[in-house]
Amino acid sequence: MPLVPMRQILDEAAKKGYGVPHFNVNNMEQAQAIMRGAEEVESPVIMAASKGALKYSDMLFLRNIMNACVERYPKIPIALHLDHGTNVEICKTAIDLGFSSVMMDGSLEEDGKTPRSYDDNIAVTREVVNFAHPLGITVEGELGCLGGIEDGIGSGEEKLTNPDQVKEFVEKTKVDALAVSIGTSHGAYKFKIQPDPDKNLLAMNIIRRIHELCPNLHMVMHGSSSVPQELIAQINQYGGDIKETYGVPLWAIKEGIAAGVRKVNVDTDLRLAVTATIRKIFHDDPEAFDPRKYLGPARDAMKTIIIERYNTFGSAGHAYDYEPKTLEDMKIFYEESELQSSR
Numbered sequence: 001m002p003l004v005p006m007r008q009i010l011d012e013a014a015k016k017g018y019g020v021p022h023f024n025v026n027n028m029e030q031a032q033a034i035m036r037g038a039e040e041v042e043s044p045v046i047m048a049a050s051k052g053a054l055k056y057s058d059m060l061f062l063r064n065i066m067n068a069c070v071e072r073y074p075k076i077p078i079a080l081h082l083d084h085g086t087n088v089e090i091c092k093t094a095i096d097l098g099f100s101s102v103m104m105d106g107s108l109e110e111d112g113k114t115p116r117s118y119d120d121n122i123a124v125t126r127e128v129v130n131f132a133h134p135l136g137i138t139v140e141g142e143l144g145c146l147g148g149i150e151d152g153i154g155s156g157e158e159k160l161t162n163p164d165q166v167k168e169f170v171e172k173t174k175v176d177a178l179a180v181s182i183g184t185s186h187g188a189y190k191f192k193i194q195p196d197p198d199k200n201l202l203a204m205n206i207i208r209r210i211h212e213l214c215p216n217l218h219m220v221m222h223g224s225s226s227v228p229q230e231l232i233a234q235i236n237q238y239g240g241d242i243k244e245t246y247g248v249p250l251w252a253i254k255e256g257i258a259a260g261v262r263k264v265n266v267d268t269d270l271r272l273a274v275t276a277t278i279r280k281i282f283h284d285d286p287e288a289f290d291p292r293k294y295l296g297p298a299r300d301a302m303k304t305i306i307i308e309r310y311n312t313f314g315s316a317g318h319a320y321d322y323e324p325k326t327l328e329d330m331k332i333f334y335e336e337s338e339l340q341s342s343r
């Protein structure tokens, strides 16, 4: 099976009311952990590469790791998504590489730092949709600005999404999915105190309002690692120095999914799992020097987190629910919806 359009994976998730984790990928072990976990619990897969991942992997290596995933797991629907494209060119590059989905983060200027005006966001996102949809490629946009900085992306200043702008934004840009800012942030440092289930941690009212106004829009929660405390403790026990920090608890993510979120971006948790595992092995066995002896267990530790997310977000068990669509199918789908909207 070739890569599947992300739009289909999200449409199917919406039909049955579950969420799909988006995992960032940079190397072979991460990709294997994501796929092994997906096979074990039968989940569809969204793998994402950022500009940083493309640079780190020299592009070609990442593309061929993806090809290997498709070849090794032919029955599992896999979408390959560009995370935080900052300009039209990078989106085009990803599509040329064979990605089935791109994010045009028009909430920020090309530097990935300065907030972009609402009108410019519409213009640049629409430009990406205009060339992506005729190729059957899914497009995610972003409205509002997330807090935190990751891979050099982020203004460091948070601006929650205004639900009243969303309908117009979606109508004008025709995006398939939209990243919303509701109080999550990128990176490991999200909340300074332990989140309290009795207090409003995230702006769920924004999610609910957007879902009312645009029931067919797939909302995306970025910066949604849960920062497991046992991993932080393990890193620090074996020589690390991660300051006190809390992530987005799984209960808050489940609330978001119940209110209409379909894609939940997780990156930090896998980084923490790798680091915690390797630190412990280096401590326990100072003579170890075969990378397979620590990268293998690190891969297993990632898989444990990955399976937990597939189960909690609800995508487990849904890999074989549907016949995967091709980009050709999606071309026709977009052509028809353009025709309908022009009538």
Ligand SMILES: [Zn+2]
Residues within 6 Å of the ligand: 084, 186, 222, 223, 265
């Ligand atoms: Zn993000």
